[in-house]
Amino acid sequence: MAETYGANFEASDVLRMFPTFVWKAQVVPSVRQEIEDDVLAILHEMRRDAGAPAPGRGWQSAKDLHHLDEFRGLVACIHDAAKSILDFLKTGDGAFELTGLWANMNPEGAAHPIHSHPNNFLSGVYYLRTFEGADTVNFHDPRPQTGIIRPRVTELTAENTDQVVVKVSDGTLLMFPSWLPHSVDASGSDETRISVSFNVMPSAYTETMSKPLW
Numbered sequence: 001m002a003e004t005y006g007a008n009f010e011a012s013d014v015l016r017m018f019p020t021f022v023w024k025a026q027v028v029p030s031v032r033q034e035i036e037d038d039v040l041a042i043l044h045e046m047r048r049d050a051g052a053p054a055p056g057r058g059w060q061s062a063k064d065l066h067h068l069d070e071f072r073g074l075v076a077c078i079h080d081a082a083k084s085i086l087d088f089l090k091t092g093d094g095a096f097e098l099t100g101l102w103a104n105m106n107p108e109g110a111a112h113p114i115h116s117h118p119n120n121f122l123s124g125v126y127y128l129r130t131f132e133g134a135d136t137v138n139f140h141d142p143r144p145q146t147g148i149i150r151p152r153v154t155e156l157t158a159e160n161t162d163q164v165v166v167k168v169s170d171g172t173l174l175m176f177p178s179w180l181p182h183s184v185d186a187s188g189s190d191e192t193r194i195s196v197s198f199n200v201m202p203s204a205y206t207e208t209m210s211k212p213l214w
């Protein structure tokens with residue numbers, strides 16, 4: 001730590017606390033292929049009569065696709081990923097479960113407004129089909145009070161931004177705390193972006209995990 005008589009703080013003098021995590025990984029090609037074969041086929045089947053969504057109008061499936069056989073590979077993949085996150089967060093080794101899993105199709109012009117996923121612990125998205133102009137997701141500063149005074153900045157940095165844009169590609173698995181607000185910009189591609197979203201919650205939350213620490 002640098003010695004100082006005033007407020008000449010160096011970068012090494014900054015304490016960073018209460019970090020916000022977004023986990024991002026690329027699923028290995030063999031697993032990715034299996035997921036694609038199964039999931040794209042069943043989604044095609046679901047949309048057989050409806051056809052491709054109209055420009056500007058996103059489509060979401062029912063929220064319980066995790067019970068379907070065709071999603072078994074993806075569910076196993078999410079399960080492994082969630083386990084590693086819960087280990088990282090030292091939350092113990094209690095059981096957890098997917099409480100919802102649904103498909104999203106975003107044609108050209110379709111967006112998703114800012115939202116979070118209440119009553120869950122972890123949420124995530126697996127990207128099956130992304131395209132240039134339809135390959136990002138926005139995460140927003142979860143501290144609304146920081147927006148009350150927002151001076152003009154000379155340079156946008158990780159320290160002063162209120163939004164982080166994460167680039168994704170086919171096979172990207174993203175996971176994040178369910179309370180973290182996020183949004184999707186209107187697709188700028190004439191191809192339909194396809195992703196699968198999900199929620200994860202500890203199974204025995206009310207019995208064990210929500211007990212007060214003191």
Ligand SMILES: [Fe+2]
Pocket residue numbers: 115116117182197
């Ligand atoms: Fe979401």
